[in-house]
């Protein structure tokens with residue numbers, strides 16, 4: 151038994167406490183009524199009467215030492231502030247990560263790019279400050295054609311040939327001027343229009359343009375590509391429809407609607423109220439598209455007898471608003487963290 155006492159005494163002397171967990175270990179062993187020291191006191195009852203006195207003395211000494219050391223450890227931990235002595239309590243919940251997150255428009259743009267890259271499209275870029283040729287004339291907008299009016303253009307006052315692009319279709323022209331077919335590319339970017347800012351419109355926003363030129367490209371390819379896109383973006387059950395439309399640079403042209411994501415296409419909400427998002431029509435426009443007009447091919451030096459192609463253009467804000475159920479375009483540009491953090 152004396153041996154056990156000596157061993158425990160050595161352990162006590164060499165014990166080093168760095169945090170509350172260590173302190174608790176110490177308490178269990180030397181102070182607690184169920185600890186090793188308490189056990190020795192139990193053993194003492196069985197010791198022979200002649201040895202009891204000495205053993206009892208040693209044990210009492212050990213007990214006092216333990217109490218003193220416990221007190222000392224307690225004090226040091228309470229006073230400690232240094233980094234090496236900060237307690238690490240592994241049972242605490244983690245501190246929430248405060249790093250930033252991507253903007254919902256970036257998330258949407260990346261998703262769009264991802265979908266089209268898998269369909270074999272590459273990504274191209276073009277200038278936001280543009281000339282009349284690339285933004286209008288080469289896209290078959292005749293001079294004084296009312297279609298120019300549709301796009302409230304910001305011109306440079308001193309030089310009306312310099313403007314802020316009104317759409318990303320300018321990059322189609324730049325790509326075709328530079329490259330021979332086949333071309334399969336999407337072109338994301340920012341565009342500008344002189345419009346009053348409201349819940350539905352802003353003076354700048356983002357588009358993704360698409361262009362596919364090769365031999366024998368047909369409307370069926372356009373349809374298949376856009377079906378695929380809509381399903382990847384909004385889910386396999388989404389329905390889409392093509393409506394005849396007009397753009398100077400495509401013939402035939404179409405606008406594409408998806409089933410309203412708010413009312414599921416029924417036009418009424420679950421509580422029987424009319425759906426305001428699709429104005430009860432059950433459909434929402436997501437993009438414009440069409441087969442590239444032969445006149446455009448001629449402007450860029452392609453032979454319309456040899457190649458054909460399709461193009462499309464979509465508004466990134468629109469796609470994002472429908473994806474996340476956002477009802478005001480201005481939210482994207484106000485930089486309100488309460489809004490932005492919801493996309494982390």
Ligand code: DAH
Nearest residue numbers: 317400438439440461462463
């Ligand atoms: N540029 C058009 C716009 O901003 C969108 C568009 C429609 C682009 C049809 C296209 C297209 O490439 O084929 O409203």
